[in-house]
Amino acid sequence: MDKSEQELAIKRILVALDASTHSLAALEAAASLAANLQAELIGLFVEDENLLHLAGLPFAHEFNSSSAVRQPMSSEKMERQLRLQASQARRALQVAADRVEARWSFRTVRGQVTASVLAAALEADLLAMGRVSRPLSRHSRLGSTAREASTRTRRSVLLMQHGRNLNYPVLVTYDGTPAARQAMETAVKMAQASGDELNVLLLAQTRDAADQLKEDLSARLGQRGLKVQFHWLP
Template identity: 35%
Template sequence: MEKQMSSIKQILVALDGSQSSISALESGVKLAVRLNAELVGLFVEDINLLRATQLPFTQEISMFSSGYRRLEALELERQLRVQADRVRRIMERITHAKNLSARFQVVRGSVAEEILIASKDADLLMLGKTGRSLPGFGRFGSTVRSVVVRRPGMTLVWHLDGAAIRPVVLAYDGSESAGKGLLVAFSLQESQDSGLIVYLVAESQEKGHELRLEVSNKLKELGGCATFRTLVRPDFANLTWMLRSENAGPIVLPCNQKRVSGEHLCSLLEEITNPVLLVK
């Protein structure tokens, strides 16, 4: 079991300067220390923003006045450099406090595409749920949607409120991805010094009992324990409602089922405020 725990060798955190991405970084640092994993920070200079400066009608609206001005390419590049340098210094401060060595890299391109390319070598990708455009408005937009739908492996979508110490929730159905999720859920609750709640997603009460024994034995090997709840054949609406009803922290969700794939997956991410770890 300990050998399986060490399968996460590299954690990539996508950083854009937003508070949710910085919160993701703080959690990623704790997890990297716990797993003895390499931490990589990624800042993407959005090529689409730079291309927009070539359009004659592109203007920048000030947040502090009612005025606006033409958005110039040189000024935008300066803003991107300033933002990247700010993120780099924040990452250095957080990792230094934990005595953790890390890498920070800056690339230019389409944000979603560059994150997907960079995360090919990562065992875990972490990114903030709400991004930040240059004017500073946060939103759950196309970048996060594209990444979570297209990326295989493990992706942790972090919400700002995820910094609070609350129990980690795992949806467990006995699949291979659920098994991987259990290991990471245990590591998350260890790094946060919180509890673990396991939702047993089963076809019947009898199968739920089997899953409970299975998870209990695995946690015993790790020296952990959990609180259990059983969900028998939940549909998407019921699953979402149950997850929202918990006063919990991160939710670990295997994505090998129709109920948590595609648009259902994006809907769940929009409806709940918890950080969500997707395991494929």
């Protein structure tokens, strides 16, 4: 790997963990990528200060999902629940990382969830998270944190949903920008690890511009031992 490829490589993958199954799906996908990219997994659990504030209000109650019994809520009880969830998240990260022999670290912070995730993402090259944290229906929509993270961060974002897996062959869009070059480097590593071909969608307004992108990429990828299929997407 030359110097430019090293600069574009994904070395640190931040996984935003919570109690949802979507979060665990993001963890599994991140672990798979970490194995392919030889990257470090960084787990983050945010103790939601808004939940703690609400739990401390005198009228706060919770409903038991199995018995539908209403019970009073308190800050102390919420603290215990969050500590338990953080412990479970750390254990899940450890198991996933050990399975693929990836380096890992974990930390818990307290604050607003979106702001905390965005701040932590600045230290990583890729942010992986569930599409939603706690779905209220069977129809999974993009959660507020996932939506904010995908639109406000300058890092690449991987959004996963429970029941979905990373699939091959690898497909990547490319327009020659720095972000596209980083995405291309990640896609190359994934294709090399899986042994599948790499499909590249060239984003260009004209055929000549697409041909130029293809020529530049062909020269860069020629020594990587990949079968590459190019497609022009005007």
